[in-house]
Amino acid sequence: MDIFSAQNISKQFSLHKALDQVSIAIPEGSIFGLLGPNGAGKTTFIRIINQIIAPDEGKLFYNGRELQPNDIYNIGYLPEERGLYKKMTVGEQAMYLAQLKGLSKQEAQRRLIYWFEKFEMKSWWNKKVEELSKGMQQKVQFLITIIHEPKLLIFDEPFSGFDPINASMLKDEIIAQKDKGATVIFSTHNMASVEELCDHIALINNARVVLDGPVRDIKKTYKTNTFEVAFNSFNGRLESILPSAFKIIKEWNDHELRLANIQIPADTIPNNLISALLPVVTIHSFIELIPSMNDIFIRVVTEKKSEPVLL
Amino acid sequence: MHKIFLIIKREYLTRVRKKSFLVMTILGPLMMAAIVVVPIFLATRGNELKTVAVIDQTGVFFEKFKDTDNIKFHYLASDIASAKSSFRKSGDYALLFIPKTEVSIPTNAILYGESNVSINIISYIRNVMTKQVEDMKLEAKLRDLQTDKKNPLNVEDILRSVKTTIDVNTIKITDEGKEEKSYTEISMVLGMFAGILIYFFIFMFGSQVMRGVIEEKTNRIIEVIISSVKPFELMMGKIVGVGMVGLTQFLLWVILTFGIVTVVTSTFVGKGTSKHTAEQTILQNAAKYNPDNLPLASAAPVKKSQNEGVNAVFEALDSVNFPVMIGAFIFFFIFGYLMYGSLFAAIGGAVDSEADTQQFMLPITVPLILSMVMAQFFIQDPTGQVAFWFSVFPLTSPVAMMIRIPFGVPYWQVALSMGMLVLTFLGTTWMAAKIYRTGILMYGKKVSYKELWKWLRY
Numbered sequence: 076m077d078i079f080s081a082q083n084i085s086k087q088f089s090l091h092k093a094l095d096q097v098s099i100a101i102p103e104g105s106i107f108g109l110l111g112p113n114g115a116g117k118t119t120f121i122r123i124i125n126q127i128i129a130p131d132e133g134k135l136f137y138n139g140r141e142l143q144p145n146d147i148y149n150i151g152y153l154p155e156e157r158g159l160y161k162k163m164t165v166g167e168q169a170m171y172l173a174q175l176k177g178l179s180k181q182e183a184q185r186r187l188i189y190w191f192e193k194f195e196m197k198s199w200w201n202k203k204v205e206e207l208s209k210g211m212q213q214k215v216q217f218l219i220t221i222i223h224e225p226k227l228l229i230f231d232e233p234f235s236g237f238d239p240i241n242a243s244m245l246k247d248e249i250i251a252q253k254d255k256g257a258t259v260i261f262s263t264h265n266m267a268s269v270e271e272l273c274d275h276i277a278l279i280n281n282a283r284v285v286l287d288g289p290v291r292d293i294k295k296t297y298k299t300n301t302f303e304v305a306f307n308s309f310n311g312r313l314e315s316i317l318p319s320a321f322k323i324i325k326e327w328n329d330h331e332l333r334l335a336n337i338q339i340p341a342d343t344i345p346n347n348l349i350s351a352l353l354p355v356v357t358i359h360s361f362i363e364l365i366p367s368m369n370d371i372f373i374r375v376v377t378e379k380k381s382e383p384v385l386l
Numbered sequence: 387m388h389k390i391f392l393i394i395k396r397e398y399l400t401r402v403r404k405k406s407f408l409v410m411t412i413l414g415p416l417m418m419a420a421i422v423v424v425p426i427f428l429a430t431r432g433n434e435l436k437t438v439a440v441i442d443q444t445g446v447f448f449e450k451f452k453d454t455d456n457i458k459f460h461y462l463a464s465d466i467a468s469a470k471s472s473f474r475k476s477g478d479y480a481l482l483f484i485p486k487t488e489v490s491i492p493t494n495a496i497l498y499g500e501s502n503v504s505i506n507i508i509s510y511i512r513n514v515m516t517k518q519v520e521d522m523k524l525e526a527k528l529r530d531l532q533t534d535k536k537n538p539l540n541v542e543d544i545l546r547s548v549k550t551t552i553d554v555n556t557i558k559i560t561d562e563g564k565e566e567k568s569y570t571e572i573s574m575v576l577g578m579f580a581g582i583l584i585y586f587f588i589f590m591f592g593s594q595v596m597r598g599v600i601e602e603k604t605n606r607i608i609e610v611i612i613s614s615v616k617p618f619e620l621m622m623g624k625i626v627g628v629g630m631v632g633l634t635q636f637l638l639w640v641i642l643t644f645g646i647v648t649v650v651t652s653t654f655v656g657k658g659t660s661k662h663t664a665e666q667t668i669l670q671n672a673a674k675y676n677p678d679n680l681p682l683a684s685a686a687p688v689k690k691s692q693n694e695g696v697n698a699v700f701e702a703l704d705s706v707n708f709p710v711m712i713g714a715f716i717f718f719f720i721f722g723y724l725m726y727g728s729l730f731a732a733i734g735g736a737v738d739s740e741a742d743t744q745q746f747m748l749p750i751t752v753p754l755i756l757s758m759v760m761a762q763f764f765i766q767d768p769t770g771q772v773a774f775w776f777s778v779f780p781l782t783s784p785v786a787m788m789i790r791i792p793f794g795v796p797y798w799q800v801a802l803s804m805g806m807l808v809l810t811f812l813g814t815t816w817m818a819a820k821i822y823r824t825g826i827l828m829y830g831k832k833v834s835y836k837e838l839w840k841w842l843r844y
Contacts, residue, residue, distance in 0.1 A: 089840055125613040127827070152613040156829065158606030163400065174392050175614040219610070 077136075078103040078227055078258045079124065084133035086119055093119040094130070095282040101227075101260060101275070106253055108273035108290075109262040110368075112376055115279045117262050118155065121229055124260070125152050137227075148177040151225035155232045155262075157216050159204045166191075166200035169219055176223040183222070190218050210241050217245060221252060228252060229260045234268060246272065266369040276368070278375055286375050290368070297371045301338045301364040302345060306356035308333055316355050321348065332359060390619045390626075397598065397627025402634065411635060415642035421579065423650050436479035438507065441466055443486035450518050451482075457507060473498060473559060482511060491519055494553040503556050515552045523548045573792035574765050580715055581789035585758050588723050588784065589751075591632040592730040596743065598624050599734025599826070608826045617823035621735075622815075625727040632723060633716070640712065714791050717804060722784030725811040726750065732818035735825030736833045753781035761789050768793035778803050780810035817842060 080100040086093045093116045101107045111117050122128045123135070126147055135142040137149070160168055166187070173183035191197045194214060204212060213236050221228065230249070234242045249272065253259055261273060269276065269290075276293065278286035286293065301324060313323055313335060320343070324336040339348050345363065352358060366374075401407060437458045442448055451459040459482075462469055466483050473481050481498040495515060497503050527544055599621075602608040611620055733746040757776055764773040768790045776786035777795070783803045787795070824841040825833065 122827070127609070127612050127617075147614060150613070152610070154606075154609040154613070156606040156609055158610075160400075160601075160605060160607055171392065171396050172610065172614070175389055175611065177614075216610070 076103045076139075077101055078138060079142075079260075080136045081120070081123070082134045082136070084120070084123060084130045084135070086116075086123065086128070086130050092282050094123075097133070097279065097282070097284050099277050099284060099287065101258060103258050104253065104256065105274040106249070106259045106261055106272050108269045108276035109260055109279070110264075110266075110269065110276055110372060111279035113264075116282045117279055118231065120279065121152070121154075121231055121260070121262060124227075124229065125150060148223060149226045150229065151176075151220040151223065151227070152229045153216060153220040153231060153233055155235070159212055159215065161205040162203060164201050164203055165196075165207065165215055168204065169215065169222070172219045173222045178223055186222055187218075190222065194218065209236055210238055213237055213245075214241065217248070221248075225257065227258050227260065229262075231262045232264070233261070234263070234265060266367065266372060269368045278372065280376050286371070293371060294365055294368075297366045297374070298363070299338060299366070300341055300343075301336055302348060303334060303336050303360075303362050303364055304348075304352065305329070305332045305334050305359040305361075306352065307331065307359070309356045311355070317351050318347070321351070336364065389615045390623045393615065393620060393623025394627040394630065397624050398630050401594070401628065401631045407631070407635070411638050411642070414635070414639045415646055418639060418643040419646035419650065423647060436504075436507065437477070438480045438482055438511075439469065439473075439476065439478045440482045440484070441469055442482075442484045444484055444492045446492060446522070447484060447515065447518055451511070451514055454510065457510060470498060470559065474500065479503075480507060484515075491522065491550075493519070493550065494555065497554055497556045498559050499556065500559060508554050508556065512552050512554050515554075516550055519550045519552065520548050523550065576711065576792040577765060577768075577789040578761060580711065580791070581758065581761055581764075581785045584715065584719055584722060584788045585754060585785050587632055587636065587719055588726050588754065591628050591723055592726040594631075595625055595628050595727045596730040596734040597740065598628065599731050599822070600737065600740055600743075603734070603826060603829075604739065612826070617826060618819045621728070621731050621819060621822050625724060625731055629720065629723050629727060632719070636716075636719065711791060714800070715788060718784040718788055718807070721804070721807045721811050725780065725807065725814050726754070728811070728815040728818035732821040732825070735818075735822035736828075736838060737825075738829060738831075742832070753779075754785065757782035757785035760786070764789045765793075768795075774799065778806055780807045783807055 077100040080098075082098050084094050084097045097116070097120060099109075099120075109117050109120065119128070123130050126142070126144065137143070137146045163171075169187050170180070170183050173187060174180060178186070191200060196211075196214065196218075199207060199211065199215070204215070207215070217233070220230075228249075233245060233249070237245055246268070249259055249261075261269070263269060273290055275289050276286070277284055308328075308331060313326060317323070317337070320340045322338040324338055326333070326335040328334070337348060339345070345361070349358065349361065435456050435458055437460060438451075440447070440451060440459055440461045441464070442461065448461065453459055466485075469481060469483075479499065480503050482495060483498065484492055484495045487493070492515075495511065497508060497511065524544070527547060602611070608620075615623075729750050733743055733750070736746065737743050760772065760776055760782075763770070764776065764786055767773060773786065773790055776782045777790050777799065779786075783806065787800070787803050791800075820842050821838055
């Protein structure tokens with residue numbers, strides 16, 4: 076079941092086409108990575124989900140029906156460009172923003188007190204925002220994003236500005252939200268966090284979706300049947316003992332060990348490589364090289380003709 | 387609706403709780419009270435005896451101008467031209483000329499003076515003339531009634547037909563012997579005052595709206611908020627919230643000013659400033675003429691004022707229709723402010739910082755400043771073409787109309803001006819909403835007029 080889907084969304088800003096026939100489906104309960112280089116159209120897409128701007132073409136669905144104005148109460152959005160009123164106190168501001176998200180005054184207060192206690196922020200309540208550090212402000216912003224317990228959470232570059240301790244706390248909290256049943260859309264350039272958190276991704280480049288699907292499947296598609304082998308020093312040439320179809324990509328020494336990256340043809344299995352090596356060398360390790368999201372990202376974006384790869 | 391209320395509340399409370407609001411709330415009335423109290427003070431101090439020469443071509447007012455503690459009247463038999471030429475040598479403070487009228491009842495007079503003639507002299511002269519003319523009218527009216535016994539005596543009717551307004555135009559005779567119209571009249575003071583006030587309020591609170599929008603943009607909170615509310619709601623909430631701050635300030639000023647004026651005048655001037663209204667006089671006189679001696683009204687005996695100067699100012703103020711003035715002020719403030727406020731909000735939305743606002747501020751501030759610059763002309767000729775067009779053109783009408791209103795403006799002109807203003811307000815709000823909603827999401831881009839035009843058509 077998709078909690079949210081977009082069908083053939085297009086958006087034009089005078090001469091610049093921000094989105095071109097973008098279709099994305101976000102499975103319920105997933106952490107969905109929305110990736111793409113700067114200016115690809117991610118923020119425009121997120122703003123369209125939040126109904127901040129309207130698409131020129133295409134349809135949006137929430138929970139299987141067309142998106143309605145009131146659905147903003149089901150969405151929590153932490154924009155990349157985020158901030159707070161500097162002169163307002165933290166508590167007052169949190170109350171205001173929570174009420175704008177449709178909570179009653181009593182309910183807003185009750186929940187905020189709970190979260191302020193949980194995050195050990197109680198002493199901040201009467202402080203002005205300008206008295207808080209940047210990290211503290213980010214915490215307040217995060218809290219405001221989730222205070223109305225939205226079904227769909229959208230984080231645009233959530234980790235920027237967090238120190239490692241707070242970043243890992245934020246990561247845990249995102250996972251906790253997912254465990255509670257929320258769906259998370261996660262837009263970032265930080266591929267390590269994509270690797271760590273996302274189940275699904277969509278990669279937008281030049282206003283189009285160029286890659287879309289579960290992370291596991293994408294990796295499977297982009298793997299190159301390359302293996303890294305570590306073995307004891309061997310004086311002969313590796314080529315001489317391998318079948319000719321096997322390609323040595325790289326070979327180097329690491330202390331007593333010798334290492335090599337070897338690509339095998341798609342119709343062979345890793346066992347063939349092992350059995351070719353076994354009689355000659357002692358194998359210390361043998362791993363398949365899975366492409367990182369970083370590699371995939373760079374490869375997809377820099378390929379001249381980025382033909383959509385849809386899984 | 388609920389959310390726009392939340393926005394209004396926030397905008398209102400954050401501003402009202404600021405120290406600067408408190409300071410302005412206290413300073414404003416002190417300044418305004420000074421404007422009212424100082425002339426009264428000066429009037430009570432001015433014990434210097436002033437002589438006024440009178441040329442009364444009508445003969446109606448002969449011996450009617452009684453000398454007071456500080457005004458002495460003497461009648462001249464010469465014609466006005468020679469009196470004027472010898473005025474500067476005569477040592478008289480002012481020269482009152484009541485021209486002959488074709489109809490029997492004179493309603494205007496010209497007062498020549500070397501400098502601006504003080505307001506209590508004008509008021510005194512006007513009161514004497516008014517009372518005299520009203521007495522004459524009343525006498526005639528009651529004589530009619532006595533001959534025509536069938537008609538029942540209707541007090542309302544009599545009061546209405548007797549009520550008279552006397553125009554005293556003041557003209558300054560300068561050193562070169564040239565004549566200039568001078569404007570010490572209370573209506574001019576009030577007109578200028580209301581004009582300046584509305585100008586000041588629109589500017590002050592309009593730019594507060596603009597700064598508020600820029601603040602939200604530079605704080606980067608705007609995107610968080612518009613993911614919960616529509617940009618239009620945010621914009622209108624801000625404009626209305628700030629406007630309510632303005633109204634609160636204005637009402638506090640009015641209340642505090644009246645408070646201060648009352649306290650100061652009662653302590654300084656104190657005893658015996660009973661006001662002597664035209665109605666009371668008329669009722670008293672009517673009782674005198676009442677054939678059947680019916681009790682018309684329990685007309686209290688009018689105490690003779692001990693302090694003519696203070697009374698003169700009070701009576702001059704009495705001649706102003708304050709409910710109309712304040713009502714008009716509130717209307718022109720609200721809609722003038724809403725119109726300018728939406729334009730200011732659009733500018734705030736289109737720029738990144740206050741430094742970038744210059745180029746867009748110009749077309750907005752020019753009409754406002756122009757209407758202040760032209761104020762002189764509106765006062766010289768409050769019913770003229772210039773004054774009319776400026777008070778109908780929406781961008782200048784709030785200031786221009788407020789300057790004109792104390793002089794009396796035909797109702798249809800007020801209605802036209804108000805209608806135009808409301809329509810323009812709707813137009814500017816529509817326009818501003820379009821610019822605002824695009825602009826608030828743009829960062830780091832210098833926006834040109836061409837760009838704004840494009841945004842209007844998105």
